[in-house]
Amino acid sequence: MTNPLFDKHLQDSKMIHQPLFLAEDEYYEHVLGTTPAIESRVLETFENLEAWEADPLANLLLSDEQMWEGNRTIKFTTPTRLEKWTESYARIYATPYISRKFEKEDWTAYNRISLRIRPEMPGFKFVSLHLQLVNEGTDPVPDRYNREGCHHFNLKNHEWNHVSVEIPNVARDRVAALKFGYDIIGHEMEAVKESCFYLSDIRLERVEKTAKWSGWEPEAGSILFCGSGYQPGAVKTAITGESAADLFKLVDAKSGRIVLKKSVIRMENEQGKFSLLDFSEVQTEGSYLLICGETVTRTFPIAEDVWENSIWKTINLFFCERCGFEVPGIHKYCHGNVVDHHGDKSVVANGGWHDAADMSQNLTNTAEAVYAFFYAAIAQKENVPLFERLIEEGKWGLDWMLRTRFGDGYRTMGSGGSVWTSHLIGDCDQLDSQAQNLAIENFMAAAAEALAAEVLEDIDPPQSRYLRQVAKEDWGFAYEKLDFEEYTEAMDPARVSSPILLYSAGVLAAGHIYAVTGDEYYAEKAVEIAERVLACQQTEYPDWDIPLTGFYYRDEKKEQIQHYNHRSHEHEPVMALSLLCRILPEHPDWIRWYHAIVLHTEYLKTAAGYTAPYLMAPASIYHEDEADQDAELFLNQQAFAHSGMLAEYREQVRNGMALGQGYYLRRFPTWFSYRGNNGLVVASGNLAAFGAEVRNDYELLQLAQRQLEWVVGKNPFGQSLMLGEGYNYAQQYVCLPGPLSGSICVGIQSYRNEDYPYWPQSNNAVYREMWIHPSIRYLLLAGQMNRKAIVYGWLSDAPGTPLEAENLASRRLTVINTDPHTGGFRLELPSGEYRFKWQGLTRKLRLVNGREYRLDNGFADYAATWRAEGDTLIISLSASGTKPIEFTFLTDNLVEIKPVTLAPGETALLNTVIRNSLRPWLVVVVPDGRLEDKQELYPGEKVNSK
Ligand SMILES: [Zn+2]
Structure with a gap:
């Protein structure tokens, strides 16, 4: 179903060769800002600066240059670039603060801070300023990781911004200061060398009811639904609270007609009490809204292509994240002095995509993004403009991967930093890195190169030929190191390093090389390494009260279960094994690979049941002693590690669901500084989607959709976590590029050591930071969802006769006459269970997106x-x-x-x-x-x- 407004935005963006329009009036802050204050206290009268302090790099004065309502304002300035790194290399130079001191005041009667800020920073395309509340009570703020009480205001340059942040979650019984800080991030050539902010009208306010910020149950009077809409064949539900009315209505938004009136389903579980609105039987495409009691939702579509717009928005995100390229309105050519070295050779390593709100890049993200673009292109091959644009963007990242490999296994693994640079080689802001030769990354690169070779065979034959060669070379470099887990302290703590992922990446890459070259060596090697993948899986029923099985361990020793926190690769074993099942259907090991897929996806089905009614994929199974058993490995995997994490880990694990024998299923990961689960949720969505396709499993297909729904609004907070998609998307931490349509934040976190959702308004890294990792997973998943099920055949025994297809959920009947000469037919149908009838024969078929089904003469059940x-x-x-x-x-x-x-x-x-x-x-x-x-x-x- 087309959306004329979005189509216009897409045309205006020249099919995204300019940034897509982002509807800022849909920001959740827009709703929050209109909540009236029932009490208000002025915190500063701007008569003198006695209560203020400034860090050495910050300048502070009372100014009449920019007045607010006839009063002087605070002027806060800092440099925007330094001549040396004061904190860590290549990261934000420093964050100078100005502080307004308070005498350990009790602010618990208030729950919102509001103020006016006016940036005057010519040449800056985007500016933000951050606020830090300091509490010196029993619950100190900020916390150890500087997350609590920290909020980044995204601002419009050269105008007064009225901003506010709700703080019901922040300890504020003994407030000692409000601090304002500027992240020194360098500047583009055309921008000023000094940051400048005017502050005024700083208030403490009380609103009657702040927005929901924790827990599973929906807020009273809200209906949680999928803002992107629902596919006709999907299980379609919305969620509301226990006090909802008994009946709900689905209304056609165009005609006002009530399409369905039905009882809500009451449910109660560990997550709380809910009412479920199930309108799955409605399969007619259109625009709808839900009414339950006094609550009315915004409109949403039911249409086969509901995931398509968010695919375009994801392309927009990547386009806007391009490095070494002028993105109109976002940034000019950038990072011309990011240099990667290997022996006596060096390469200028800009290009590809920035991978977050900062400006760094790593091969893991780039290789996986390139893979996702080409995979999605294959899935969207019928949709020519989308197909072509996916390939164009995929080639942009591919270029970086090829340009930054030294040809001997060494390649640029990570480059860039968190600043705009001068482009001058030798300048103090040159960002240097050393090439590395790492097995997982070379396998990932080989998989992307081989898949691209397949897609580009006719489009760019010379590159396709070259890609086959480099894919083989890169695969070979990695294969030599199959027995070594490569992990050093210098690496990103969240880097993938475990053997199960090394093996999965090896199988996937070898499978794609075989598929595109036909070279039997790679088929043999894929089979050989698949044996190692299988050896890492739990395949017996454990001796637990709840004997979950089918999950993976880090390695063949099966001592530690594979977990992820904030970056996830949960789908990769199934992605690799399902490729093997597809390309080697006659192989004697086929049933073993297939069984591994069944076990892992059945595990996901069972585990997801424990987050009903959302069916958000839970994080993992943990053992309570795990951190203590290998404290070194455990702490190596954490950012900002400290020994207190070991006890916190145990407490977090025990807040999960007990499975027996010290094992627990956590809905959210165990985590500390890096929090947010979009990457996990969408990776598990891919696990379900790959499983759905190879198994022809409708239930898994639905589970995959639930994960996308979580991202675009059907979560306890009713907020879309993707900017520009659905409703109620909130500000993200987007320090350098600014807000971009399609950007997904790291995700909803859990409250402290608990295992329930926590989503305060405070905007900071990492949970509200825009990161391309979840978007890579989203593209791979939405690309699989945005496909049709096709039934075709040649019923030539009686050509020109009617063929009936009855959808068993909606009872909707589709009838076509086959071709009068050949009996040929082709039907595109929503997913679901069908009964086909033709000439007295019947056949039941379960259809899932992306698969083709053939009906022949004499078909049978x-x-x-x-x-x-x-x-x-x-x-x-x-x-x-x-x-x-x-x-x-x-x-x-x-x-x-x-x-x-x-x-x-x-x-x-x-x-x-x-x-x-x-x-x-x-x-x-x-x-x-x-x-x-x-x-x-x-x-x-x-x-x-x-
Ligand atoms: Zn750049």
């Missing part, structure tokens, strides 16, 4: 069910149709089942034996050798995906 008696598994099989079907069986953890042929109407009982009752088993039933028509039989708990 079959059914397979199972029951177990001790170690004996009894499979019941039946067939319909007009001719016999030969069934073969691929099994894991079972004694082999011989093929059987059933005539139409015939049934059979087949017995086999479970080899190891401590492990799950799997049967894949294959009719007439057609793997695409397979059916799975497996034990295990099912979780309702609503």
